Amino acid sequence: MGSKGMTPNAVLLQSKGLYEYILDTAVYPREAEPLKELRNATASHPLAFFGTTPDVGQLMGMLLKLVNAKKTIELGVFTGYSLLLTALNIPNDGRVMAIDPDREAFEIGFPIMQKAGVAHKIDFIEAEALPVLDKLLEDKENEGSFDFAFMDADKNNYLNYHERLMKLVKVGGIIIYDNTLWGGTVALPENAVPEGGKRLWRNSSIEFNRKVVGDQRAEISLAPLGDGIMICRRMF
Ligand SMILES: C[S@@+](CC[C@H](N)C(=O)[O-])C[C@H]1O[C@@H](n2cnc3c(N)ncnc32)[C@H](O)[C@@H]1O
Numbered sequence: 001m002g003s004k005g006m007t008p009n010a011v012l013l014q015s016k017g018l019y020e021y022i023l024d025t026a027v028y029p030r031e032a033e034p035l036k037e038l039r040n041a042t043a044s045h046p047l048a049f050f051g052t053t054p055d056v057g058q059l060m061g062m063l064l065k066l067v068n069a070k071k072t073i074e075l076g077v078f079t080g081y082s083l084l085l086t087a088l089n090i091p092n093d094g095r096v097m098a099i100d101p102d103r104e105a106f107e108i109g110f111p112i113m114q115k116a117g118v119a120h121k122i123d124f125i126e127a128e129a130l131p132v133l134d135k136l137l138e139d140k141e142n143e144g145s146f147d148f149a150f151m152d153a154d155k156n157n158y159l160n161y162h163e164r165l166m167k168l169v170k171v172g173g174i175i176i177y178d179n180t181l182w183g184g185t186v187a188l189p190e191n192a193v194p195e196g197g198k199r200l201w202r203n204s205s206i207e208f209n210r211k212v213v214g215d216q217r218a219e220i221s222l223a224p225l226g227d228g229i230m231i232c233r234r235m236f
């Protein structure tokens with residue numbers, strides 16, 4: 001599946017042609033078949049734009065390999081593009097804990113994960129993420145036990161998740177936050193953004209980016225892939 005006419009709309013590059021060039025020449029030719037299949041299975045979903053963009057997925061796959069990620073956590077699963085991507089890039093005895101209150105969307109992608117032979121690596125938890133993280137932190141054994149975390153749930157809670165993930169992820173581990181440039185609205189004056197959710201998440205994203213930039217525990221890169229990702233590496 002090429003990008004013509006179906007460029008993910010939650011992207012930042014202002015030149016559509018340039019983004020299509022990246023996808024067509026560098027991303028889709030290397031995208032694993034099960035991921036293409038999952039994208040196709042999601043394409044007709046009214047919330048298809050939720051799916052992690054394949055260019056973000058490609059960098060994520062490389063980072064998972066670079067840190068030899070074996071135990072990972074994901075908040076915000078939807079139909080499971082980033083989840084399947086993770087499962088494909090960790091070893092056979094690796095585990096990804098995936099948290100989302102929406103089981104229905106997950107079930108669209110799960111058969112594809114089974115067919116791809118990675119379902120045994122997936123531990124889906126049908127719940128809101130925050131209480132699950134708090135529960136994990138009740139057991140000291142879980143501190144510093146995750147190699148990698150992908151954050152793609154409710155944007156207004158990102159700072160709450162950050163505080164917890166910085167304890168759950170090991171020193172040297174990676175946390176990726178998706179949508180941290182929120183369609184480019186972070187750079188717009190507040191009154192240029194429609195009132196409601198969009199403005200709320202713009203403000204949450206601005207606040208989140210500011211706080212994380214000031215967090216000396218993390219090395220960061222705010223990279224303009226997809227809808228903007230904040231990559232954090234826990235330093236201590
Ligand atoms: C943008 S989608 C995730 C996309 C997914 N990473 C992918 O690659 O397709 C956001 C998801 O966050 C979930 N979500 C919303 N609030 C949540 C919460 N409090 N805890 C966990 N997940 C939540 C929604 O149900 C939705 O499926």
Ligand SMILES: O=c1cc(-c2ccc(O)c(O)c2)oc2c(O)c(O)ccc12
Pocket residue numbers: 010049050051052152153154155178179227
């Ligand atoms: O419009 C969006 C909305 C959301 C979203 C996620 C979790 C929530 O709890 C929620 O209330 C909204 O997430 C997005 C996303 O992750 C994208 O990549 C692109 C667009 C959106």
